[in-house]
Structure formats: structure tokens, C-alpha cells
Amino acid sequence: MKISKKSEYALRALACLGTPGAPEVLSIQEIARRERIPKKFLEQVLLALKRVGLVQSTRGKAGGYALSGDPQAISLQTVVWAVDGPLAPLPCVADANPVKCADCASLEYCWLRGIMLEVGEAIAAAFARVSVAEMCQRAEASRRRESHVPMYDI
Amino acid sequence: MKISKKSEYALRALACLGTPGAPEVLSIQEIARRERIPKKFLEQVLLALKRVGLVQSTRGKAGGYALSGDPQAISLQTVVWAVDGPLAPLPCVADANPVKCADCASLEYCWLRGIMLEVGEAIAAAFARVSVAEMCQRAEASRRRESHVPMYDI
DNA sequence: TAAATCCCTACTTATTTAGTAGACAATGAC
DNA sequence: GTCATTGTCTACTAAATAAGTAGGGATTTA
Structure with a gap:
């Protein structure tokens, strides 16, 4: 009863794209780097997300992916369904x-x-x-907590 | 997000053992025949169920498996957990x-x-x-319905 | 002792998941 | 227009897991 790596990566990528303060548009490469996901694999994941309209892409130099639609209105069910x-x-x-x-x-x-x-x-x-929005918030909250983790906690 | 065949077989086997009117003890062979499960595979499944105490077995001639414990009190979670x-x-x-x-x-x-x-x-x-008990009831109800299915429905 | 049954471990095969490769298409900078 | 940079798409490979098979041993009853 596990979700696939694909789904996990999809969620991480969306959270990455929904990070407050981050650029709206991120390239595959950049997302892969931030989330430590194999780039070519992530490519396929994002493509799947695009096909169902969860993200939109722009090509060429300075291209990349951005969230599409209202993150409040998109649930993790939709995301996991799209890839798994x-x-x-x-x-x-x-x-x-x-x-x-x-x-x-x-x-x-x-x-x-x-x-x-x-x-x-x-x-x-x-x-x-x-919702994707809630996921992004939780990811952000976690990042803040992590940033002042005492050494012995890691 | 699927359960394994092992889990499916485990559930079918338990339903088989809990069938009202059936003998308390059924051999692996008999369960395999009734549920059309590969015998040697079922053997492993039942062994797993035995290890967590969901069924009990008797060896030797006329041996076999029987439910152990109260079917009302055992949930499908326990069953699936035991095998998957x-x-x-x-x-x-x-x-x-x-x-x-x-x-x-x-x-x-x-x-x-x-x-x-x-x-x-x-x-x-x-x-x-x-619960396992409820599952058995539903299986029984389904059997009754199935027995007078009009031909064109199959 | 023989037949039927459960017990256990190891092995094989099939299927799915995870990851890689490479050619192609669009865009923008120069 | 060319080149670097990016997404698009299809096909392939490798690794992991699930499904099934095999066979010898142990236990019980007749």
C-alpha cells in the first residue's frame, strides 16, 4: 500500500513550486537540484502533471514549470491519481x-x-x-524548524 | 496503492473458513480448490496468518486450518498487516x-x-x-445472490 | 508403516517500478 | 540565423518486488 516514487517526487516538486518567496517558474534542473531528484525522471513526472493541468510550462531559455490553477483547490488525491x-x-x-x-x-x-x-x-x-496549498505551508513550516535544529537532533 | 495477491488470498481464505455451514476445519487443499488459489502459495499465506494467531492448524490426516479467536474482534487491518x-x-x-x-x-x-x-x-x-465476521456475512450474502443470477447477467 | 496433512526454506519467473538515453522542438540572446 | 538553453516525447535498461513453484521434513491418524 505504498505510493510510488513518482508520486513522492510529484508532491515534492509541487511543494517546491509553491514555496513562498521562490521564483514562480523553476526549471526541471533547478527542481531536481533542490529536491535531489534524478532530473530525467523528474522530467516525466512533471510531464504527467502537465497533462492533467496541474502545472504549466514554458520552453526555451529561462523556461520552466509553474503551478497552474489554485493550490487551495487542488488536493493530493488529484496529484497522486495523475501519476499513480x-x-x-x-x-x-x-x-x-x-x-x-x-x-x-x-x-x-x-x-x-x-x-x-x-x-x-x-x-x-x-x-x-x-490541498497542495496546505502541503506547501507545511513544507515551509518544516524548513523553518529545520533551520534551527540543534546538532544533536540530526 | 494496491493490496497484494497474498492479502487477497488471505481474505478469501478467512471468508472460506468463516462460511456458515462449512466444516470448522478445512485443509489447504480444500480452501485452494474452493477459492481457486494456487495451493502452495496459499500454504505460505496461511502460515503467515497462523504466525499472528488469526488461524490455528492441526496436522496429520484430517488436519487443516480453522479460524482462531473471535471473527467479530478481528479486522481486515490485522489481516492485511499480517501478510503485507x-x-x-x-x-x-x-x-x-x-x-x-x-x-x-x-x-x-x-x-x-x-x-x-x-x-x-x-x-x-x-x-x-x-471485521472478519462482517466480511464472512457479506461473502455469504453475495453467494446467495449469485446463485439466482439470470443467465444474461453473467 | 503408510497416507495425508501441515511446516519451512529456497528457488524461479513475471510484473512493476525506477531510472537512463537520445533525438526533437521551441524560445531567446547575440 | 545560429547557438545555447530549455521543455517534449519515446524507447530502452536495470533494479526491486510480487507471484508462484519445488521439495524435503515433521506430525498425526488409521
């Missing part, structure tokens, strides 16, 4: 083209599916509760 | 020996961890809400 696909505990529970399990008579009559549908909704809700 | 490990969205959120992410200063100061701790708790809670 449906937040479903079983393939037959996926919101986009669910795959029937081999041994079940049908999607409608599978009891396990019924249970997992509910669980899946709870998982989605858990991610939905946190 | 912690229900955590990131390795650093695992309840049993959490692994610090490479790029974080420490477990305490990672903002992503803070968020994922909350998400992880919600996921755990979602599984915790369903």
Missing part, C-alpha cells in the same frame, strides 16, 4: 476501466469488491483532505 | 521500524512524513472498520 493512477486497493475497484478479477462471476457480484470499494473511497478521501 | 506489512504510504511511516527517506534531515522534521502519517492512519482505519 486510481487509488484502488484492487484492480477491480479502479474508477477508470476496472478489471474484473479472474475468479469472480462479475463485477457486481463480488463481495470483496464491495468491501474494497469502501476502503478505496476512504483512501481517496484521506488524500483529498490535504 | 504496515499499511503505510511511505516507508518512513511504517509503524514497525520506519525507514528514513534518503533526502530528509530526520524522521521528525520531514513534512511529507507528517502528511503521510495522517493518510496512513486513515487507510488503516478504513481497513479496521470491517
Whole structure:
């Protein structure tokens, strides 16, 4: 029940782009450096985020990525969904083209599916509760705390 | 964010053992046949369930597995935890020996961890809400419905 | 003692995830 | 217009994990 590295990187990248005081537009390279993410891998992640409209990009010199849309209105569910696909505990529970399990008579009559549908909704809700804006705030708060961490705490 | 086949099989096996009217004790072979699970694989799954005390076994001829403990009191969280490990969205959120992410200063100061701790708790809670007993009931209800499904529905 | 069963460890294969490579397209500075 | 710098896209490779298989040992009952 883990999220992928892709999702983790997506979240970090968005937090990076939403850092107060940072430039609106950051290049892949810059984000990769700040978050210590393999650049070419991050490239694909950002592309996925772009496809669903969570970020926008400009090309050429001084190009890069910027947040798109209202960070308050975008939830982590949207982000994770965009890169990892449906937040479903079983393939037959996926919101986009669910795959029937081999041994079940049908999607409608599978009891396990019924249970997992509910669980899946709870998982989605858990991610939905946190907005990108809130994530950025928490990241910022953490940075401030970190900056005066006593040595023996690291 | 999927559960493993192992977990799925574990749930099916428990539902099988909790079927009203079925023998208390079922052999691996019998469970495998009923649920169409590879026998040798199921063997490992049941062993894992036994180790945490969810089932008990008797050896020798006419041996097999039976539920152990009160099905009302056992949640799906316990089951999935037993075979898949912690229900955590990131390795650093695992309840049993959490692994610090490479790029974080420490477990305490990672903002992503803070968020994922909350998400992880919600996921755990979602599984915790369903008991093995309830699962068995739902499976039974589904079996009844399935038995008079009109042909064109399959 | 023989048959049936669970117990345990190791191995193999398949699938998914993570990461890399390289050619291409757009933009801006000169 | 050329060049450096950036994003776009597709394909490939490597590493990790999940799924399944194999086989010998231990225990019980008949």
C-alpha cells in the first residue's frame, strides 16, 4: 500500500513550486537540484502533471514549470491519481476501466469488491483532505524548524 | 496503492473458513480448490496468518486450518498487516521500524512524513472498520445472490 | 508403516517500478 | 540565423518486488 516514487517526487516538486518567496517558474534542473531528484525522471513526472493541468510550462531559455490553477483547490488525491493512477486497493475497484478479477462471476457480484470499494473511497478521501496549498505551508513550516535544529537532533 | 495477491488470498481464505455451514476445519487443499488459489502459495499465506494467531492448524490426516479467536474482534487491518506489512504510504511511516527517506534531515522534521502519517492512519482505519465476521456475512450474502443470477447477467 | 496433512526454506519467473538515453522542438540572446 | 538553453516525447535498461513453484521434513491418524 505504498505510493510510488513518482508520486513522492510529484508532491515534492509541487511543494517546491509553491514555496513562498521562490521564483514562480523553476526549471526541471533547478527542481531536481533542490529536491535531489534524478532530473530525467523528474522530467516525466512533471510531464504527467502537465497533462492533467496541474502545472504549466514554458520552453526555451529561462523556461520552466509553474503551478497552474489554485493550490487551495487542488488536493493530493488529484496529484497522486495523475501519476499513480486510481487509488484502488484492487484492480477491480479502479474508477477508470476496472478489471474484473479472474475468479469472480462479475463485477457486481463480488463481495470483496464491495468491501474494497469502501476502503478505496476512504483512501481517496484521506488524500483529498490535504490541498497542495496546505502541503506547501507545511513544507515551509518544516524548513523553518529545520533551520534551527540543534546538532544533536540530526 | 494496491493490496497484494497474498492479502487477497488471505481474505478469501478467512471468508472460506468463516462460511456458515462449512466444516470448522478445512485443509489447504480444500480452501485452494474452493477459492481457486494456487495451493502452495496459499500454504505460505496461511502460515503467515497462523504466525499472528488469526488461524490455528492441526496436522496429520484430517488436519487443516480453522479460524482462531473471535471473527467479530478481528479486522481486515490485522489481516492485511499480517501478510503485507504496515499499511503505510511511505516507508518512513511504517509503524514497525520506519525507514528514513534518503533526502530528509530526520524522521521528525520531514513534512511529507507528517502528511503521510495522517493518510496512513486513515487507510488503516478504513481497513479496521470491517471485521472478519462482517466480511464472512457479506461473502455469504453475495453467494446467495449469485446463485439466482439470470443467465444474461453473467 | 503408510497416507495425508501441515511446516519451512529456497528457488524461479513475471510484473512493476525506477531510472537512463537520445533525438526533437521551441524560445531567446547575440 | 545560429547557438545555447530549455521543455517534449519515446524507447530502452536495470533494479526491486510480487507471484508462484519445488521439495524435503515433521506430525498425526488409521
